[in-house]
Amino acid sequence: MKPTAIVYTSNTGFTARYAALLSEETGLPAYSIKDAGKNLAKGASVIYLGWLFATNVKDYDKASRKYDICAVCGVGLCTTGSLLTEVRQTAKIPEGLPLFTVQGGMNHEKLKGLYKFMINALTKILLSKTQKTDDEKAMLALLQKGGDYVDKANLKELLHWYENIA
Ligand SMILES: Cc1cc2nc3c(=O)[nH]c(=O)nc-3n(C[C@H](O)[C@H](O)[C@H](O)COP(=O)(O)O)c2cc1C
Structure with missing residues (x-):
């Protein structure tokens, strides 16, 4: 199902910026997980973005209990597109659920x-x-x-997936 919104968890701001960039590119509204409850119904179809914490996607489990997650994007210090197998395993993201990683930063x-x-x-x-x-x-x-590696180009694969879903 096509997502209707973006939900994210950010600690120092990098994931929030990726959520805003993704929102700009897709036209989907982006909500922090805290605000999402006020704006989205339970079971809404969403793209979830969370920062990487010990190879886990922060709050993915919490978000997955509330929303129908169509794709997950982990924002970490790792390079864009790396750590996919490790993150899927640690975060218990089902095989078949699209997963992306993008490089955020360290502040x-x-x-x-x-x-x-x-x-x-x-x-x-x-x-x-x-x-x-x-x-x-x-x-x-x-x-x-430290450093800031947020770049719209890092969302290329995620945007490609979004443009090609039915
Ligand atoms: C305690 C801690 C653990 C982290 N673990 C990982 C990790 O396992 N893999 C990774 O790539 N980045 C890891 N990071 C880096 C963050 O994911 C990165 O700084 C991210 O851009 C933070 O996003 P935010 O600004 O939205 O909070 C960790 C950061 C902290 C503070």
């Missing part, structure tokens, strides 16, 4: 509490490793310098 200033602690701990673990894989080196660089 240390907006991170607080447990999330900030976890990122600092992960940075320390990676720093202490004497033998780092290329992926670990790339992740460490992103964690340390």
